[in-house]
Amino acid sequence: MTSLMKPSAEAHPPDRAGAVGIQQSKRAGRHLPGALKQCVDDGRIHLPGASLSLTVKGDFAELSDALNLILYRLVQEALTNVSTFAREARVEIFLIRTPADGARMRLS
Structure with a gap:
C-alpha cells in the first residue's frame, strides 16, 4: 500500500501491486478478505482524516485468482482516489x- 501515497509514475504497475497483496495474503492464509482488510x-x-470501513460477507475461497485481483484492485484504486481527491x-x-450471484461490491 506504500504506492498509494506515491505519484502514479513511481507506483508499481497496478497488476503487480495487487498481485503482490493477494499473494502475500494467500501465504498468510487470508485470501481476498484478509488482503482487503490489510489494504x-x-x-x-x-x-488519518478519512473514515474507512470494510464489510465482507460470504466465502471467497473459491473465486478465481483473476477475480480476486480485480476486486482487490477496485478497493486499492478507490483508496488511491481518496488519497488524491478527498483525504x-x-x-x-x-x-x-x-x-x-457470485460477488458484489459497493464502494461509497
Missing part, C-alpha cells in the same frame, strides 16, 4: 459473496 488498514494509517472522505466498502 484498508494501511489506508487508515496513510489517510477526509468517508469510505464504505461492502463485498458480498453468495453462491447464486
Whole structure:
C-alpha cells in the first residue's frame, strides 16, 4: 500500500501491486478478505482524516485468482482516489459473496 501515497509514475504497475497483496495474503492464509482488510488498514494509517470501513460477507475461497485481483484492485484504486481527491472522505466498502450471484461490491 506504500504506492498509494506515491505519484502514479513511481507506483508499481497496478497488476503487480495487487498481485503482490493477494499473494502475500494467500501465504498468510487470508485470501481476498484478509488482503482487503490489510489494504484498508494501511489506508487508515496513510489517510488519518478519512473514515474507512470494510464489510465482507460470504466465502471467497473459491473465486478465481483473476477475480480476486480485480476486486482487490477496485478497493486499492478507490483508496488511491481518496488519497488524491478527498483525504477526509468517508469510505464504505461492502463485498458480498453468495453462491447464486457470485460477488458484489459497493464502494461509497
